[in-house]
Structure formats: structure tokens, C-alpha cells
Amino acid sequence: MKERNGISKVHLRNDVVMIILLLVLAGAGALYLFAFRGSGDTVNVTVDGELYGVYALSEPRVEEIRTGEDGSRLNRLVIRDGKAYVESASCPDGICAAHRPVFRRGESIVCLPHRVVITVVTEQRADSPDIVA
Amino acid sequence: MKNRSQTVAFLGLCTALALILAYVELLIQPLIPSIPGIKMGLPNIIIIFLLYRRGAASAAGVSLLRVLLVSMLFGNAMALIYSLAGGALSLLVMLLLRRLNWLSPVGVSVAGGVAHNVGQILTAMLLLETAELGYYLVVLTVTGIIAGVLVGLCGSLLVKHVPSKLRF
Known part of the structure; x- marks a missing residue:
């Protein structure tokens, strides 16, 4: 044919x-x-898909991410030397605390039991190109 | 060309169809959970049809009108810039490929769809001065191919089945 x-x-x-x-x-x-992805400069923390906080990688800090109805679920996020990691967590598996420090764009640490996602981004974000025509 | 008025009426009809398809696309957009910027490119069905049945000038004219009108009706100045960049590159690629006659309408549509994305992302990279969007382009290339195949199939069906007795 x-x-x-x-x-x-x-x-x-x-x-x-x-x-x-x-x-x-x-x-x-x-x-x-x-x-060849480069380093990010910011970490976004979302809980259950909603933005919880935005922290600069350049400023050392310790952030206690408390979630759950009574705030009893804890992930202790540490930012030091331009890298972010979870120092300790009250979740049962502790996978997030075992994760190596993240600093590259797009890298993330996920705590499934607490539904916490920590993602490295760069501050300058594009607004969505052309949603119309 | 038999009759000037017929041509005007027909191209007006095609422009209206392209506008309606753009509107339908807007309506169904929220139904598909997606990354912003991902679109079917339904109006391209009309452009493909015109490209094969009437030639480059008609396709280019209707395409330009569509971009201008859609941006005026549903968008803003920013949307117009992105649309023009995407639309122009897409049109150029499709005209060239049509002329070369290497591909079927489906292939031309796929190339046009991907070119549209490339044009928009390049514009965004220039305007926002960031190379970050390269990631986006990888995703959009894949979705552009899928959308291009679907649109191209619709277009080639029109090319084949719209009666050629319709002299326009």
C-alpha cells in the first residue's frame, strides 16, 4: 500500500x-x-504540597519544621556551608535524616511520613511563559 | 484564484476556526494537570490545513492574525511577545519543511510544535536572562512531539477529506 x-x-x-x-x-x-547543573541558592520547603518556608542557602540556620495537627512531627532542617540537610527527624524511617546534604539545583530531600519536601532552587524564577496563544 | 470575495470569506472562516480552537484549548487546559506552558496547539490544525491546501501566504496570514487576536482577546502584552516568537519560528519551520516536502503533515506539525516551544523558551531566556529554562525545553520537546502528532493527524485528515470541490 x-x-x-x-x-x-x-x-x-x-x-x-x-x-x-x-x-x-x-x-x-x-x-x-x-x-552540569550548578548550585542553587535557596531551599523551598513544602508540606503536603503547600509552601512552608523559603530559606537562603547562604545563611546558616536551624529550622524546626513542625507538622501534623499538634505540631508533633518534627524535621530539623540545618543549613550550613551553603548546604542543607535534615539533622534529625521524628519520622519512623529517618530516611530524610540519612540523606546527604543537598545544594545542587533540583536536588531534594523528602520525608514521606511527614509529607515534607525540601527542594533546592534558584531564587530567580521564570513566570510561566505564554499560557494563552 | 477564482474569486477574491470567496478567498476573503474562506480565510476569515479559517481565522475564526483557529480562534475558537484557541478558546477551546483554554477551556480544557485546567482539566489536564500540567506544567505551565504545555498546550495542545489546536489552532495549528487550521494552519496545517491551509499550508497544504492553499499555500504559504494563507497559512502565514491566518497564523499572524490568530496570534494577534488571541493575545488581544485572552492575553496581555507579555503573552503577545511569547506567542509571536513561538508562532513565527513555528511558521518558518513549517513553511520550510512544506517546501522541502520531506515530511508528511504529521511530521510538519511535530516540527512546528517543537519549534513553537523553542521560540518561546528562547524568548523567555532572553527576557528573564536565565539559562534555567533549559530544563523546561527538554520537557516541552517531549510533550510538543505528542501534541504535534495529534494535531498533525487532525490536520492531515482535513487535508485529505475536505472536498476539493470547495473552490476557495
Whole structure:
């Protein structure tokens, strides 16, 4: 069959080749960005998806992130030497406290039991480009 | 071209259709949980159709009108800048690929969709002076391909099945 829905075989083949090329480019871009991502300057803390606090990596501090209805769930976030880590936590698994310090853009520490997510970002954020046309 | 008035009426109809598709896209946007900036690009169905059935000038004209009108109706000056950048690059790529005749309408649509994203992200990088958005481009390329295939399929169906007796 030469044509199907008005699309010839040659065209179809070229379409597929182009799409694969684009995907390879995107993959290479992702790898590049992942390998060379720089340091962030800020950590965002969200609890249950809602923003809890924003802290600069440049200022050493200890922040007690208290969550739960009575504030009994505790994650002690420490920022020191431009890195952020969870020093101790009252969660059962303690995975967040075992996590190595984060400082690269996009790195995060997650405490599943307390639904706390700590993410490294850069302060300068883009507002969403073109949501209309 | 048989009749000037027919041409004007037909292109007006196409512009209106593109506007409605842009509006429909706005309406369904909240239904799909997504990263801001991800769009189907439904109006591109009309552009693809015009590109294959009427030629470059009609496609470019309707595309430009669409971008201007949609930004005026639903957007703001910022949206217009992003849309123009995306729309122009997308149109250029599609015109070129149509001329070269390497790809099917689906392929042209995919290239156009990805080019639209590239144009917008490059503009955003220039305006916001940040290279951060490179991440965004990787995601948008993948979603752009998916959207481009769907839009391209719709477009090529129109190209094939709208009766050619409709002389416009």
C-alpha cells in the first residue's frame, strides 16, 4: 500500500526519523543539564504540597519544621556551608535524616511520613511563559 | 484564484476556526494537570490545513492574525511577545519543511510544535536572562512531539477529506 490517510511511506519514515532525532536531542539535553547543573541558592520547603518556608542557602540556620495537627512531627532542617540537610527527624524511617546534604539545583530531600519536601532552587524564577496563544 | 470575495470569506472562516480552537484549548487546559506552558496547539490544525491546501501566504496570514487576536482577546502584552516568537519560528519551520516536502503533515506539525516551544523558551531566556529554562525545553520537546502528532493527524485528515470541490 503506497498511501494511507494521505501519508506516503517515505514521508512516514522521515517523520519517524525526525521524531527520534528530536527525542535524542532532548535526551542529550537532559543528560547535559543533569551532569552540569550548578548550585542553587535557596531551599523551598513544602508540606503536603503547600509552601512552608523559603530559606537562603547562604545563611546558616536551624529550622524546626513542625507538622501534623499538634505540631508533633518534627524535621530539623540545618543549613550550613551553603548546604542543607535534615539533622534529625521524628519520622519512623529517618530516611530524610540519612540523606546527604543537598545544594545542587533540583536536588531534594523528602520525608514521606511527614509529607515534607525540601527542594533546592534558584531564587530567580521564570513566570510561566505564554499560557494563552 | 477564482474569486477574491470567496478567498476573503474562506480565510476569515479559517481565522475564526483557529480562534475558537484557541478558546477551546483554554477551556480544557485546567482539566489536564500540567506544567505551565504545555498546550495542545489546536489552532495549528487550521494552519496545517491551509499550508497544504492553499499555500504559504494563507497559512502565514491566518497564523499572524490568530496570534494577534488571541493575545488581544485572552492575553496581555507579555503573552503577545511569547506567542509571536513561538508562532513565527513555528511558521518558518513549517513553511520550510512544506517546501522541502520531506515530511508528511504529521511530521510538519511535530516540527512546528517543537519549534513553537523553542521560540518561546528562547524568548523567555532572553527576557528573564536565565539559562534555567533549559530544563523546561527538554520537557516541552517531549510533550510538543505528542501534541504535534495529534494535531498533525487532525490536520492531515482535513487535508485529505475536505472536498476539493470547495473552490476557495
